[in-house]
Amino acid sequence: MVENNRWPHAHSIDEKYGKRIAYFSMEFAVHQALKTYSGGLGFLAGSHMRSAYDLHQNMIGIGILWKFGYYNQGLNNDQTMRVEFQKKFYTYLEDCGITVTVHVNKHPVHVKAMLLRPDVFGTVPMYFLTTDLPENDHLARTITHMLYDKEASTRIAQSIVLGIGGAKVVDALGGADIYHLNEGHGLPVAFHLYDKFRDVNEVRKHMAFTTHTPEKAGNEEHEIHFLDRMGFFNDVPLEETRNITGMNGHMFDHTLAALRLSKVSNGVSQLHGEVARQMWYGNEGVCEIKAITNAQNVPYWRDKALYHALETDDNAALAQRKREMKHPLFETVADQTGKLFNPDVLTIVWARRFAAYKRADLLLRDIEQFFELINRKEQPIQVIWAGKPYPFDAGAVHIFNSLLKLSYRQKNFAVLTGYELDLSRKLKQGADIWLNTPRRPREASGTSGMTAAMNGAINFSVQDGWIPEFARHGENSFILPVVDTMLPSEVQDEQDYHNMMRILENEIIPAYYLDREKWLRITKQSMRDVVPHFSSDRMAHEYYEQIYNY
Known part of the structure; x- marks a missing residue:
């Protein structure tokens, strides 16, 4: 020294x-x-x-x-x-x-x-x-x-x-x-x-x-x-x-x-x-x-109890701790929206800046299909959006407000305000799926998925930014196929949307509700793979x- x-x-x-x-x-x-x-x-x-x-x-x-x-x-x-x-x-x-x-x-x-x-x-x-x-x-x-x-x-x-x-x-x-x-x-x-x-x-x-x-x-x-x-x-x-x-x-x-x-x-x-x-x-x-x-930074972001369960290969403790980690987030949901979320329901989070290329509303491309998907009696989904649009970007604020208005129609759909460090931590700890939907290759890095993975959230993402260096579909993440970036943006969005819905319906939802062994295996592999390489x-x-x- x-x-x-x-x-x-x-x-x-x-x-x-x-x-x-x-x-x-x-x-x-x-x-x-x-x-x-x-x-x-x-x-x-x-x-x-x-x-x-x-x-x-x-x-x-x-x-x-x-x-x-x-x-x-x-x-x-x-x-x-x-x-x-x-x-x-x-x-x-x-x-x-x-x-x-x-x-x-x-x-x-x-x-x-x-x-x-x-x-x-x-x-x-x-x-x-x-x-x-x-x-x-x-x-x-x-x-x-x-x-x-x-x-x-x-x-x-x-x-x-x-x-x-x-x-x-x-x-x-x-x-x-x-x-x-x-x-x-x-x-x-x-x-x-x-x-x-x-x-x-x-x-x-x-x-x-x-x-x-x-x-x-x-x-x-x-x-x-x-x-x-x-x-x-x-x-x-x-x-x-x-x-x-x-x-x-x-x-x-x-x-x-x-x-x-x-x-x-x-x-x-x-x-x-x-x-x-x-x-x-x-x-x-x-x-x-x-x-x-x-x-x-791993010490700042990672939940210690969850990581201890991973280190000791204690699946029951890991699943229980992940369930517990949802409670602070769901208390925030209840406080802001009056909605009571269920820790046993698959929870998807989209949280980042509301820049247009990040496509905050891609999951809502077909509203009726989205509502049908999240309201299935046997396999429901809870979805949370959060993020701060640039306050003088009328288009970004409009998308945020549109999501807010739609969320009032559903008890399991929430839009949160105040996306800062504390809320970011709660969202990553409470998410089962961390959704990332930029138009490739416009996301330079997109580090939020790293801290989500550190806290047992599985990345569901376009192959952009850091994701190609980390993700293996079905092993530590769920990944959308690469679409031709030479296509018009509207066509790219349509293809990404259909690929996203297909993976949700055929892989993510069945794994969460019907194959908990597979779900835990992907979660654990994600937590192992994100550290140390994606440690600051x-x-x-x-x-x-x-x-x-x-």
């Missing part, structure tokens, strides 16, 4: 993880009590911070302290989704005495770093940045109010605070060897480094980048003069910015710039690595794109091995 007295770690650093890594992310989900995340990107980053702590790695996290979080999800009087923005207060964050200044639209903005110490939630030291300070004017104070603000100029200001403000905080802490961007939101850090080194090759030595999505909306582009006026390029002259990024047109592609300014990058599953290389390798000057499959300890190790020490 090597000592580290510059960063406030709770332990000595393991010498094989000695490089100083500053990990920049717009979201971190480390605890229910800290509302600094919206979805999977944050869940992944939170698990990374936990495993970096567990492995004694020389890393710190740099994020933003969102005054209103993402949003609080509730219901209106007419039973449609309500979006609430409520101020959050965190007494366990410490003022570490570091305040830096950035320039947004030529105005100075003060940025204070608040420290989350390792012993609070079991993470490496984390610094959350806020502009909500008395010395800032009203507009500047609002920069760190809402995660993914709908106003473009505010979103750019948030990137400036994270990238340039975060880099200046790292400077105040003694600097870092590698600045790791978890998605492109913190890209202005590259221009801070360029201002420091005045050598783009030197910038590349210190930059690593993880791309999380093949979705166009997730790979931001903005008009280059707009970014220049906002201060995104940290006062690097525009022509010089064009030279070092290769952006010669009117639009500036954030992901492409990150790929050109980093020494190495990675996709977040093996399939996504292939997709990312196909997307970006046709552009001149991009760095190597590797693949490090996302993973989740493996992932955190691979980042040092393949990215930081590259």
